[in-house]
Amino acid sequence: MKKLLGALMLAAFCQSAAAAGITVGQPWARATVEGMSMGGAFMNIKNDTAKDDFLLGGSSPVADKVEVHSHVNDNGVMRMREVAGGIPLKAGQTTELKPGSYHIMFMGLKKQLKQGDKVPVTLQFKHAKPQTVTVDVNTAPKAGGNAHNHGVKHAH
Ligand SMILES: [Cu+2]
Incomplete structure (x- = not known):
């Protein structure tokens, strides 16, 4: 029991230590089908520092490149684009x-992302130190799974 309490306290300490900085929550990626060369990953990124930061991109052993994208409305057609300058992470x-x-x-x-896979991704920030997170491969949480349809034209 004492041991368990110690472990809990350690866990609580680690959590509060991690809170002063960039914290990544609930990272997940969409499962892909055989032969797909692209896949999307999603997460919450909390910037608990006093300064705006930017997510510039990253790297992962499962892909040649890891880019940061946004969807833009191009005359009524949703397209994906790499975000120049990175995804803004506002302070606080x-x-x-x-x-x-x-x-x-x-x-x-480099491989199919199957439901249940765990994929390491190292995120690069403009100011914060790089962080490696484990992304859970999952199907979309709910219906409306077309939101990230890669049938849309990719602006690359
Ligand atoms: Cu994209």
Whole structure:
């Protein structure tokens, strides 16, 4: 029991230590089908520092490149674009990366992302130190799974 309490206190300590900085919550990626070369990943990024930061991109062993994208409305057609300068992470705020909005994109996938897979992704920030997170591969949480349809023209 004492041991358990110690472990709990340690966990609580680690959590509060991690809170002063950039915290990544609920990272997940959409499962892909065989032969797909791209895949999207989503997460919440909390910037608990006093200064605005930017998510510039990253790297992962499962892809040639990891880019940061946004969806833009181009004359009524939703297209994805790499975000120049990175995804803004305002000081004191949580930025949501979600389907149809900002997202992380695996470019040149080396393997199929299957439901239940855990994929390490190292995120690069403009100011904060790089952070490696484990992304859970999942199907979309709800219906409306077309929001990140890669049938839309990719502006690359
Ligand atoms: Cu994209």
